[in-house]
Amino acid sequence: MTSSLKRMLNAGSGPRPAQRIARLIAEKHWEEVRLDIDPEVRPDVVGSITALDASFDAQSFDAVWSSHVLEHLYAHEVYPALRQIHRVLRPDxxxxxxxxxxxAVAQFILDHGIAAVAYQSSAGPIRPLDMLYGHSRAIEDGHHYMAHRTGFTADRLGNLLMTAGFPTINVRRENFEICALAFMPEADVADIESALARIGFDMRESAA
Known part of the structure; x- marks a missing residue:
């Protein structure tokens, strides 16, 4: 039996709540549960995205937000992690x-070189090496788990999500980033897409 409380898992949260979808969390009155492998960022739950079953029952969440986490896994860990995400989601x-x-990173290297600054972030200038292998300064400071161990194209991420059991996946590419929206079988696709579009994630045009 599942709880009626609406919950969103921030899987690989880092030190703060999910800022980019904070408005959606507020609109839906969700409880945000922050999970991270690093106890220093003080998550609600210390754990790995590859072992969600160690911390959560099946069908525990209405949504999962995972921003720039999968690339920190080894390639063979990605599918099991997506299966773990599928497991903790409710049917809708x-x-x-x-x-x-x-x-996009490869095209930037061809056009501008590997040492050029692609964009500025809160962590400082981001170059292709940072996007390919992990943020250099963070790794230099001893946060070795920030290294990137695999990479994704839109096709690869979409296909992995479909193989993991999600019947409908929408994928968007923008600003050196892939955004994949994966639905459980009973999800109200139109309602979820509309809610996300209101906060800047318009996923309604491209489907995988």
């Missing part, structure tokens, strides 16, 4: 998954 839930867009 969804997952919103973000990762660097390796195809």
């Amino acid at each position: 839930g969804f997952a919103l998954v973000m990762s660097p867009d390796i195809e």
Whole structure:
């Protein structure tokens, strides 16, 4: 039996709540549960995205937000992690998954070189090496788990999500980033897409 409380899992949260979808969380009156492998960021639950079953029952969440986490796994860990996400979602839930867009990074290297600054972030200037292999300064400071161990194109991430059991996946590429929206079988696709579009994630045009 599942709880009637609406819950969103921030899988790989880092040190703060999910800022990019904070408005959606407020609109839906969801409880946000922050999970991270690093106890220093003080998550609600210390754990790995590859072992969600160690911390949560099946069908525990209405949504999963995972922003720039999968690339920190080894390639063989990605599918099991997506299966773990599928397991903790309720039948009408969804997952919103973000990762660097390796195809866009490769094109930038061809156009501008590997040392050029692609964009500025809160962590400082981001170059292709940071997007390919992890943020150099963070790794230099001893946060070795921030290294990137695999990469994604839109096709690869979409296909992995479909193989993991999500029947409907929408994928968007923008600004060196892949955004994949994966629906559980009973999800109200139109309602979820509309809610996300209101906060800047318009996923309604491209489907995988």
